[in-house]
Amino acid sequence: QKEVEQNSGPLSVPEGAIASLNCTYSDRGSQSFFWYRQYSGKSPELIMFIYSNGDKEDGRFTAQLNKASQYVSLLIRDSQPSDSATYLCAGYTGTASKLTFGTGTRLQVTL
Amino acid sequence: EAGVAQSPRYKIIEKRQSVAFWCNPISGHATLYWYQQILGQGPKLLIQFQNNGVVDDSQLPKDRFSAERLKGVDSTLKIQPAKLEDSAVYLCASSLSGGFQETQYFGPGTRLLVL
Numbered sequence: 001q002k003e004v005e006q007n008s009g010p011l012s013v014p015e016g017a018i019a020s021l022n023c024t025y026s027d028r029g030s031q032s033f034f035w036y037r038q039y040s041g042k043s044p045e046l047i048m049f050i051y052s053n054g055d056k057e058d059g060r061f062t063a064q065l066n067k068a069s070q071y072v073s074l075l076i077r078d079s080q081p082s083d084s085a086t087y088l089c090a091g092y093t094g095t096a097s098k099l100t101f102g103t104g105t106r107l108q109v110t111l
Numbered sequence: 112e113a114g115v116a117q118s119p120r121y122k123i124i125e126k127r128q129s130v131a132f133w134c135n136p137i138s139g140h141a142t143l144y145w146y147q148q149i150l151g152q153g154p155k156l157l158i159q160f161q162n163n164g165v166v167d168d169s170q171l172p173k174d175r176f177s178a179e180r181l182k183g184v185d186s187t188l189k190i191q192p193a194k195l196e197d198s199a200v201y202l203c204a205s206s207l208s209g210g211f212q213e214t215q216y217f218g219p220g221t222r223l224l225v226l
Contacts, residue, residue: 092211101153
């Protein structure tokens with residue numbers, strides 16, 4: 001079982017809709033989670049991080065963490081074509097101090 | 112604030128040749144990471160430095176890969192000899208002190224193609 005798992009997609013949503021990206025993790029001791037956006041041919045850039053149960057909002061983005069169910073999600077409201085990218089979920093898993101990435105979910109926002 | 116710098120941006124070599132990548136982290140960042148990202152996958156940590164000491168190199172193929180950060184600032188990653196499966200993007204990242212709540216900032220990456 002992979003430590004951090006994501007559906008590779010593509011996830012296709014129409015412009016203006018809500019995009020919901022999900023991530024599950026295997027280690028119950030995982031500490032904190034990060035969502036990175038990666039455009040094709042570019043390096044990852046941070047969207048949000050979350051380490052407490054519940055929701056965290058930043059503009060059009062909301063990160064959700066549920067430690068009991070071991071999942072993390074990212075909601076993108078009012079999706080724009082410029083949001084089309086691969087979204088990487090990453091977590092500091094277990095006692096390791098290293099960040100483990102999922103394979104990423106490719107999001108396509110259609111006009 | 113200048114970001115993480117990497118060079119070269121692209122490199123094409125033949126298998127069994129050697130190659131080296133350079134990274135300069137954000138000023139003041141004590142922790143430096145080298146990741147390998149194969150097409151269609153997420154970045155995989157190869158090695159993590161805290162200042163000039165190695166924190167984690169458990170996923171570094173030590174028979175062919177080496178890395179150093181001699182003065183605790185910039186770093187080099189070397190592959191010798193390269194294999195076809197080393198074709199990937201090599202990403203360097205840095206963070207302030209390596210804490211689990213800290214953001215890692217990525218450089219532009221070096222795209223390696225091994226023929």
